Amino acid sequence: MRSFFLFIIRNYAIILFLILELLSFWLIFNNNAYHKTFFLNSANYLTGNVNEKYSSLTDYLNLGEINDSLLAENAGLRSQIHQSRQFDTVNVYQMQDSTGTVLYTYIPAEVISNSFTEVNNYITLNRGTKHGIKKDMGVITSSGICGKIITATENYSVAMSVLHGNFFTRAAIKKTNVQGNIRWEIGDPTIVTMVDVSEPGELQPGDTIITTANSLLFPRGILIGTLQEYGREEGSNFYTLKIKLATQFSRLHTVYVVNYLRKEEQKSAEEAAINNAGN
Amino acid sequence: MQVINWILRFVGLAFIIAFQVLVLNNLDTGIYIHPYIYPMFIFMxxxxxxKWIMLPLAFLVGLIIDMFNMTPGMHASAxxxxxxLRAPILKLLTPPTGYDAVGSPNIRYLGATWFTIFTAIMVFIHHTFYFFVEILSFQHLGYTLLKIVLSGIISTFLILILTFLFTTKKERK
Incomplete structure (x- = not known):
């Protein structure tokens, strides 16, 4: 026993080193997937304030640009107001003066911290649970998709950017409605890949890629980007498309958090269907 | 005197972290160049x-950077x-006169050449470990290696500039 303690005292530096490294790796592996909640929550209280102050300082430098994008967006919204609604009535004739049921609401938020050149990128927003933001909501900008909320505190929330190894969403080629999955590969922050596309038909560079209705994150028809090039690996049935993102992640400023009001319903219906099919 | 020295060090640390988080982390320098200068606080x-102060202190400083970068544990581990590894490296680089008159690794007593080599070694240990932990695979080896080399050179350069700036002429050898 005595020699054991002596051993510990003599080698305390190595033991301390190993303990601290183990602690670090415990943090890395526990937090780095989708569940960063604990760390990010505690981090938010500490860093949210600093980031927000910094952001308000740099805001002034971008005012002109922001004004332009907001004007463009307002104009766009005017023409698109029906996209977020669904008509519940079966009688087609009533559509003319029916206002439809609201399916999506949008919570505007400002980006107070944003990375786009890391291996995994995150976006911190200045809105939180107080304003209705919850985990797993989608985030869009006026130009396209942006990310997915992974944690929210009272006043802040953190979204996983599209430029994150774990980000994943369904997408469709607008022209043909052929579907696939969107992923980001480390490297270029302006390009995503659309994988698992079978039989895309005739494609041309510049074709539009949009979100699909079965995504729980985004409404149908939100722009993802435009096709740059596509190809198929030898012996594979699936095509891979390189897509130029519509959202410029280096210039994020104002974003909208998408609240899909029937998300739980759709989710439970889909789960029930899977369970029933199993029986 | 000791106390003042430590207070100055921690004030310096606050400035280093602020510079790292508010300036360097926000620079749009592409996907290969991600300079980290905050290690200078630890190796200096x-x-x-x-060691029982040094290691936990390093862990804490890393963790603060982690909080701002949303990379829990990565900077801390690096x-x-x-x-x-600082002690073995210092031993390896022992100058002919030894470290007797030297309080901490600095340009003043050890000279610019010695300090540059020491800084470069420490920075590359940190960057190599950090960037591999960040990507947690050898899949993108070319990307990671290029990132380590480019970021390491820039970081070393920045740390040297900062050290020169905050060393008065009289102190410089």
């Missing part, structure tokens, strides 16, 4: 700091490794 600690 006085030589007589015992920092702890660097702090642990």
């Amino acid at each position: 600690l006085p030589l007589n700091v015992p 920092c702890v490794l660097m702090a642990f």
Whole structure:
């Protein structure tokens, strides 16, 4: 026993080193997937304030640009107001003066911290649970998709950017409605890949890629980007498309958090269907 | 005197972290160049700091950077490794006159050449470990290696500039 303690005292530096490294790796592996909640929550209280102050300082430098994008967006919204609604009535004739049921609401938020050149990128927003933001909501900008909320505190929330190894969403080629999955590969922050596309038909560079209705994150028809090039690996049935993102992640400023009001319903219906099919 | 020295060090640390988080982390320098200068606080600690202070301190500093970068544990692990390897590296680089008159690794007593080599070694230990932990695979080896080399050179350069700026002419050898 005595020699054991002596051993510990003599080698305390190595033991301390190993303990601290183990602690670090415990943090890395526990937090780095989708569940960063604990760390990010505690981090938010500490860093949210600093980031927000910094952001308000740099805001002034971008005012002109922001004004332009907001004007463009307002104009766009005017023409698109029906996209977020669904008509519940079966009688087609009533559509003319029916206002439809609201399916999506949008919570505007400002980006107070944003990375786009890391291996995994995150976006911190200045809105939180107080304003209705919850985990797993989608985030869009006026130009396209942006990310997915992974944690929210009272006043802040953190979204996983599209430029994150774990980000994943369904997408469709607008022209043909052929579907696939969107992923980001480390490297270029302006390009995503659309994988698992079978039989895309005739494609041309510049074709539009949009979100699909079965995504729980985004409404149908939100722009993802435009096709740059596509190809198929030898012996594979699936095509891979390189897509130029519509959202410029280096210039994020104002974003909208998408609240899909029937998300739980759709989710439970889909789960029930899977369970029933199993029986 | 000791106390003042430590207070100055921690004020310096606050400035280093602010510079790192508010300026360097926000620079749009592409996907290969991600300079980290905050390790300078750890490898420039006085030589007589015992390991049981040095290692937890390195862990804490790393963790603060982690909080701002949303990379829980990554900077902390790289920092702890660097702090642990400082003693062997110092031993390896012992100048002919020894470290007798030297309080901490600095340009004043050890000269610009020695300090540049020491800084480069410490920075590359930190960057190599950090960037591999960040990507956690050898899949993108070319990307990671290029990132380590480019970021390491820039970081070393920045740390040297900062050290020169905050060393008065009289102190410089």
